[in-house]
Amino acid sequence: MKVQMTVNCRQVSGEVEGRTLLVTFLRDGQGLTGTHTGCDTSQCGACTVHVNGQQVKSCTMFAVEAEGAEVATIEGMANADGSLSVLQQAFQDYHGLQCGFCTPGMVMAAASLLAKNPRPSEAEVRRHLEGNICRCTGYHNIVKAIMAASGQHVTAVAAE
Amino acid sequence: MPKDGIGASTKRREDIRFLTGKGRYTDDINLRGQAYVHFLRSDVAHATLNGIDTSAAKDMPGVLRIFTARDFDGVGGIPCGWLITDRHGQPMQEPKHPIMAEGKIRHVGEIVAAVVAETLDQARDAAEAIVLDYDELPAVIDMKAAVQADAPKVHEELTSNLCYDWGFVEENKAAVDAAFDVAAHVTTLELVNNRLVANPMEPRVAIGDYAAHDDSSTLYTTSQNPHVIRLLMGAFVLGIPEHKLRVIAPDVGGGFGTKIFHYAEEAFCTFAAKQLKLPVKWTSTRSEAFMSDAHGRDHVTKIQLALDADNNFTALRTDTYANMGAYLSTFAPSVPTWLHGTLMAGNYRTPLIYVNVKAVFTNTVPVDAYRGAGRPEATFQLERVVDMAARELGVDPAELRRQNFIRKDQFPYATPVAVEYDTGDYEATLDKGLELSDYAGFATRLAESKANGKLRGIGLAHYIEACGIAPSNLVGQLGARAGLYESATVRVNATGGIVVMTGSHSHGQGHETSFPQVIAQMIGIEPDQVEIVHGDTANTPMGMGTYGSRSIAVGGSAMVRATEKIIAKAKKIAAHILEASDADIELKDGKFSVAGTDKSLNWGDVTLAAYVPHNYPLKDLEPGLEETAFYDPSNFTYPSGCYICEVEIDPDTGKVTIERFTAADDFGNIINPMIVEGQVQGGVAQGIGQALLENCSYDSDGQLLSASYMDYAMPRASDVPMITVDHSCQTPCTHNPLGVKGCGEAGAIGSPPAVINAVLDAMHRAGKPVAHIDMPVTPAKVWAAMNH
Numbered sequence: 001m002k003v004q005m006t007v008n009c010r011q012v013s014g015e016v017e018g019r020t021l022l023v024t025f026l027r028d029g030q031g032l033t034g035t036h037t038g039c040d041t042s043q044c045g046a047c048t049v050h051v052n053g054q055q056v057k058s059c060t061m062f063a064v065e066a067e068g069a070e071v072a073t074i075e076g077m078a079n080a081d082g083s084l085s086v087l088q089q090a091f092q093d094y095h096g097l098q099c100g101f102c103t104p105g106m107v108m109a110a111a112s113l114l115a116k117n118p119r120p121s122e123a124e125v126r127r128h129l130e131g132n133i134c135r136c137t138g139y140h141n142i143v144k145a146i147m148a149a150s151g152q153h154v155t156a157v158a159a160e
Numbered sequence: 161m162p163k164d165g166i167g168a169s170t171k172r173r174e175d176i177r178f179l180t181g182k183g184r185y186t187d188d189i190n191l192r193g194q195a196y197v198h199f200l201r202s203d204v205a206h207a208t209l210n211g212i213d214t215s216a217a218k219d220m221p222g223v224l225r226i227f228t229a230r231d232f233d234g235v236g237g238i239p240c241g242w243l244i245t246d247r248h249g250q251p252m253q254e255p256k257h258p259i260m261a262e263g264k265i266r267h268v269g270e271i272v273a274a275v276v277a278e279t280l281d282q283a284r285d286a287a288e289a290i291v292l293d294y295d296e297l298p299a300v301i302d303m304k305a306a307v308q309a310d311a312p313k314v315h316e317e318l319t320s321n322l323c324y325d326w327g328f329v330e331e332n333k334a335a336v337d338a339a340f341d342v343a344a345h346v347t348t349l350e351l352v353n354n355r356l357v358a359n360p361m362e363p364r365v366a367i368g369d370y371a372a373h374d375d376s377s378t379l380y381t382t383s384q385n386p387h388v389i390r391l392l393m394g395a396f397v398l399g400i401p402e403h404k405l406r407v408i409a410p411d412v413g414g415g416f417g418t419k420i421f422h423y424a425e426e427a428f429c430t431f432a433a434k435q436l437k438l439p440v441k442w443t444s445t446r447s448e449a450f451m452s453d454a455h456g457r458d459h460v461t462k463i464q465l466a467l468d469a470d471n472n473f474t475a476l477r478t479d480t481y482a483n484m485g486a487y488l489s490t491f492a493p494s495v496p497t498w499l500h501g502t503l504m505a506g507n508y509r510t511p512l513i514y515v516n517v518k519a520v521f522t523n524t525v526p527v528d529a530y531r532g533a534g535r536p537e538a539t540f541q542l543e544r545v546v547d548m549a550a551r552e553l554g555v556d557p558a559e560l561r562r563q564n565f566i567r568k569d570q571f572p573y574a575t576p577v578a579v580e581y582d583t584g585d586y587e588a589t590l591d592k593g594l595e596l597s598d599y600a601g602f603a604t605r606l607a608e609s610k611a612n613g614k615l616r617g618i619g620l621a622h623y624i625e626a627c628g629i630a631p632s633n634l635v636g637q638l639g640a641r642a643g644l645y646e647s648a649t650v651r652v653n654a655t656g657g658i659v660v661m662t663g664s665h666s667h668g669q670g671h672e673t674s675f676p677q678v679i680a681q682m683i684g685i686e687p688d689q690v691e692i693v694h695g696d697t698a699n700t701p702m703g704m705g706t707y708g709s710r711s712i713a714v715g716g717s718a719m720v721r722a723t724e725k726i727i728a729k730a731k732k733i734a735a736h737i738l739e740a741s742d743a744d745i746e747l748k749d750g751k752f753s754v755a756g757t758d759k760s761l762n763w764g765d766v767t768l769a770a771y772v773p774h775n776y777p778l779k780d781l782e783p784g785l786e787e788t789a790f791y792d793p794s795n796f797t798y799p800s801g802c803y804i805c806e807v808e809i810d811p812d813t814g815k816v817t818i819e820r821f822t823a824a825d826d827f828g829n830i831i832n833p834m835i836v837e838g839q840v841q842g843g844v845a846q847g848i849g850q851a852l853l854e855n856c857s858y859d860s861d862g863q864l865l866s867a868s869y870m871d872y873a874m875p876r877a878s879d880v881p882m883i884t885v886d887h888s889c890q891t892p893c894t895h896n897p898l899g900v901k902g903c904g905e906a907g908a909i910g911s912p913p914a915v916i917n918a919v920l921d922a923m924h925r926a927g928k929p930v931a932h933i934d935m936p937v938t939p940a941k942v943w944a945a946m947n948h
Binding site: 017028032033034035037038040041043046077078088092093097100101102122123125126127130132135136138140141142 | 181447837875877
């Protein structure tokens with residue numbers, strides 16, 4: 001069946017099966033391979049995208065359920081001039097990523113948090129990341145990056 | 161000097177692509193016309209496989225071919241890379257490890273058949289129509305039961321389920337036993353080092369491709385060491401010469417050891433692509449990963465420490481059962497032996513040590529190296545038994561350690577377990593750890609916790625590890641079937657830019673940023689003039705890859721050696737142009753000058769001359785500026801450090817919360833402190849995961865109970881605290897050119913005993929003394945221990 005939606009402000013469409021997941025549509029159908037699949041039980045959050053402004057695990061949603069929706073992925077998160085957004089820049093500044101595989105999901109989850117709660121506490125950041133697993137960083141620098149992106153004072157990297 | 165040379169916390173250049181969704185992981189690669197494979201895996205642990213009926217499946221839509229074991233005649237088994245010789249001088253038992261089950265199934269998850277189809281869904285659908293005819297056999301899961309005479313055999317052709325019975329150092333056994341006979345105090349501890357799954361966030365992927373025009377094969381794979389895969393798969397499994405086989409490991413989403421090994425799926429995709437003349441792609445699901453990625457740890461140990469009347473350690477002996485799983489994975493036999501027994505001295509002067517390890521086959525997924533590989537197992541038992549001895553003797557655990565430390569003036573120090581530590585200063589890291597953790601102020605925090613109705617405890621561990629694996633001649637004597645050097649080619653282009661082709665592989669470690677810092681420092685140019693190429697056997701020299709915290713210590717050293725050759729040649733070119741002796745040429749800040757004169761040339765002038773050799777000593781020197789070095793280390797490196805954990809326990813639920821965690825490490829010299837700190841923080845989180853949350857669990861029938869993130873408890877953001885990290889104590893390595901030791905595994909090694917010591921300390925202080933609780937210390941276990 002045919003599905004169409006807006007992805008990163010661009011109208012897209014494609015043929016899918018009823019069982020095709022949104023993440024598969026984005027990766028294989030649209031070539032947007034920044035969104036990753038890290039598990040098959042909706043636990044890891046590597047596939048996190050925004051659907052109509054809501055944070056969604058794109059492995060838990062069929063592509064056809066996104067018919068007509070506004071979808072945002074990591075590929076659409078940079079500034080219009082291609083430079084890193086404040087949040088992305090904070091991830092680099094605070095070494096909030098290592099292997100990079102969970103990173104797109106982390107950025108999408110963090111963007112969603114900051115949209116609702118512009119100055120979250122450390123505990124609020126950690127709670128919000130409950131559905132996003134990182135195996136590399138121990139979350140330390142991810143939490144710092146998100147706090148810094150929200151304009152809060154964070155100890156400089158490599159100075160603790 | 162460059163502003164981003166050695167010692168700078170340079171931001172990582174690779175982050176840009178990862179943060180914008182432009183990483184290129186293996187699953188992001190799709191080849192034109194590719195087919196997809198779905199592996200039918202066994203859902204029973206042990207069975208005789210009588211037949212496989214594919215008649216219904218093979219005609220289903222899109223199915224290209226179904227493979228079973230009979231399709232692999234002439235194909236070798238998956239090889240094991242390390243031969244252990246047992247206590248009696250006999251080689252370990254080494255069963256064949258076929259690509260697919262050959263007449264017998266030996267673990268849940270073993271591949272029984274493979275369906276290749278035009279789409280993945282078609283392959284999955286067809287696999288459901290395959291009918292297996294098998295007779296289930298009793299499974300052996302428990303290691304001690306597996307070595308009983310009447311236990312079912314995992315491999316009929318072997319004499320038993322015992323892979324090897326290893327003694328180390330066998331000649332010391334009688335002396336060790338004698339020391340125990342006269343000891344003033346003996347502390348005995350039995351413990352389990354829980355079975356774990358490494359769980360890099362990127363599941364494994366393999367894509368095989370075949371080019372008929374030149375009869376060459378290419379494998380794209382999620383590997384930490386593409387050359388090792390090329391050698392093992394080409395030479396031992398598929399019989400493809402290395403010049404006809406290219407292995408590419410592009411961006412790899414974490415490894416932690418489990419992506420070192422050569423897996424059946426890699427060989428299958430390469431084999432099937434050639435058979436079908438189509439690219440064949442496999443992407444592991446997480447559920448498949450739990451039952452096919454090599455697992456880690458899984459030791460059952462009895463350790464005993466003997467002390468004299470003055471609390472000096474006089475002897476140590478350990479008996480360990482180590483689970484190999486159903487087959488020997490690539491480096492599995494080395495993990496409980498040479499990567500474990502040789503570390504049993506820890507930081508201490510214990511003069512007599514004997515280690516016995518019985519490696520056992522069971523009907524479980526193969527077990528191999530996971531972050532630390534043998535060293536966490538050694539450190540856990542040692543740092544637990546030392547803590548237990550301190551409690552039994554009524555002395556401060558920090559001071560008992562200090563008393564028995566190898567002293568700063570005793571290096572180099574030869575331990576009784578065959579290794580020589582080159583440098584270290586254990587009191588310095590202990591003192592730093594005690595200071596940063598505010599050990600002295602614990603009583604105040606304890607009182608606050610008590611006032612809130614909580615238990616509080618503090619625990620420490622002081623680890624040693626052996627990194628930078630390893631001198632090839634030494635590991636060859638110990639049974640390694642490989643050399644463990646590393647390589648680098650440094651290619652200087654005409655306009656001065658540099659490409660380094662390294663055999664090390666980066667899958668989160670940030671080599672693309674840190675390696676250029678070293679070259680920038682050596683030549684005096686900015687790091688952005690240096691590009692790192694890795695992960696492709698077609699354009700990097702033969703390398704052994706990344707594991708065992710070896711990248712900077714071995715791979716970095718190879719790069720330094722190659723760069724030294726570059727500099728030496730460039731000086732000769734400069735000397736010719738400047739009409740001076742090359743002995744008088746100095747290189748500083750990217751400029752060659754003649755000592756004592758104002759004559760100089762820029763870096764770019766010399767590199768251009770190397771490729772446009774008009775004014776050039778062609779009689780004595782080849783044009784061009786490209787050098788390769790292979791570096792074989794003369795010893796391991798020995799990082800060490802003090803880890804201190806402080807926990808609160810909720811007495812109503814048994815839940816343990818990590819309140820503070822301090823890591824004071826000695827990594828020798830450091831290239832990029834930001835990256836080093838990230839490595840420690842991540843390693844500590846994995847160690848906390850092992851101590852509190854993670855457990856790979858089988859039932860007695862061999863069913864894997866923890867086969868998804870619904871059942872296997874990964875550390876989440878709320879499970880770990882901010883981690884205080886320090887690396888100011890530095891005793892540089894004496895035998896590699898950078899003085900570096902490696903930092904990748906320390907966090908996972910030092911943290912589990914610190915956490916458990918803290919938990920038990922909290923219970924002791926609350927009047928609920930418990931000698932030991934096995935990991936993971938879940939709320940249920942803690943509550944039960946306190947209430948029974």
